[in-house]
Amino acid sequence: MSALTVAGLSVRFRRRDGDVQAVTDLSLTLRRGELLAVVGESGCGKSVLAHAILDLLPANAVVTGSVSFADGVPFARGRDIGLIPQSPATALTPVRTGRSLLTETLRVHRRDMAADLVAKEAGLAPGDLDRYPHQLSGGMAQRLATALAIAPDPAVLLADEPTSGLDRPLADQTLDLLRRRCDDGGAVLLITHDLAAAERVADTVAVMYASRVAEHRPAAAFFAGPAHPYAAALLDARPDRAFAPIPGHPPMLTALPPGCPFAPRCARADAGCATLPAWTGGAACHHPLG
Template identity: 55%
Template sequence: MTELVLDHVSVRFTLPGATVAAVNDVSLRVRPGECLALVGESGCGKTVLAHALLGFLPGNAQTSGTATLTGDGPPLDLLATPDAVLAKTVRGRRVGLIPQSPASHLTPVRTARAQLEEAVRVHHPSDPAPRDHAHRVAARAGLSPADLDRYPHELSGGLAQRVANALALVGDPWLLIADEPTTGLDRPLVDGLIAEFRRMVTDGRAVLLITHDLAAAHRIADRIAVMYAGRIVEIGPTADVFDTPRHHYSRGLVNALPDRAFTPIPGGPPLLTDLPAGCSFAPRCDQVVPVCAERPTLTDDDHAYACHVPC
């Protein structure tokens, strides 16, 4: 069975005089036929984790743990797989990526059509009509044929996002990692993207949605993993995390929604160069007790949380 299993994954960046602990001991499983949303404030490590899975980290990064992708062929530890193998057998084929800031990932001197047709030829070399294939994928992403004749600098933010979405869908990957895919899209296009994700899930594939938009996660995801200061602090079925959050950070995120209490979480996250020894959320939490000086671990159940005094 195809699945992705992360086991104690950590990512560190070495800087002059400091170490950035961007991802800390993350363990989770992405299952076939589900959308898992990874949510949390900007800077909590969500995008770094995605880049680690696809080998897009800079040279000063150090990783530990394993990220095992099973399915076609022998299991692959994505953190230990050489870049040439990732490029040839994983990226775009088994794992697709909708990047954050998509315009910066497009080739500036080629039209959207040229880039999309090239992706079709790479992933489907036997297709006799790459242009028709490109048009079909573009339509799934909400693009018209006229949109494809534009260069990246001629695309609005929303159109650039749609082109990135189309490029990620070309290879029909088993797992789609979508990093803030609804940014810049109006409601009808968000609805279309959600429908596309649900089609993938119905077909037995998987979506890892990375977002700080809890409202979008609520609409799309089957399960939600809440990330804070590089750690997973809660994970469970979407309804459980929204309706009965167990971690106080999760409760704060939910209460900040406009249709809830609309109350912001006080304070700010800790520096990733100077994380507290115990619970990283303790400086912002109104339920701190002495045991919070010790680092909590995730409970071992379907709705897991890492809190000494849960909600």
């Protein structure tokens, strides 16, 4: 059963020097028990997707398409859908301790659970709850933000770079926490540039490039052999693989090409790539691999 459905979502930011097409005609379904990892280079639209789902976009955003929760049932932020923000330091109230924030969150959502236990689950020492945000390291602030997101026990959790600022053991602990939530029947949309993190916990992977989804397949199949040339190049850029940089640069989101946006960087491109590709084998590509 679906936990979250995104259908034909497009997000455009109006600016004086030209509109920014941050998300283009994006459709995804997140099912209960599923961890869906959305990966891609910085600036491809991953974080905008999360904020669009939560209706947390600025006033200059123009949104089309739809987002529905649990087969069309209306949802409440925090209670039904939680967010682990990409920049936790800016999301925390500077004049309140972590304990105050976490205790209030548990009370408002009527969770009969000790703040220390939630902090421990998120990898934060209970003693650190008595500090103010400016007294926390970046990793501690990230773990506090994670604790605040899971405290209401939301059915769907959007995790926007939740391992940012964490060393590998703590990053793996956070990823395992997200995996457990799915194993217990929840659903997680993990936004990350860390492909090792996605490989560790994801059931499915969606690769974004220049505001669009380029590939969307089961994680095991994706990591065994990606179908889109961009996805293959992304994997080959990993240090544990070829460690080869992707040549060229992504297109400007103010001037997206009419055809395949990856064509100028793709060795397989031909004249046919001047038109948008249809989906073939889980990839939007005229010349999929394999």
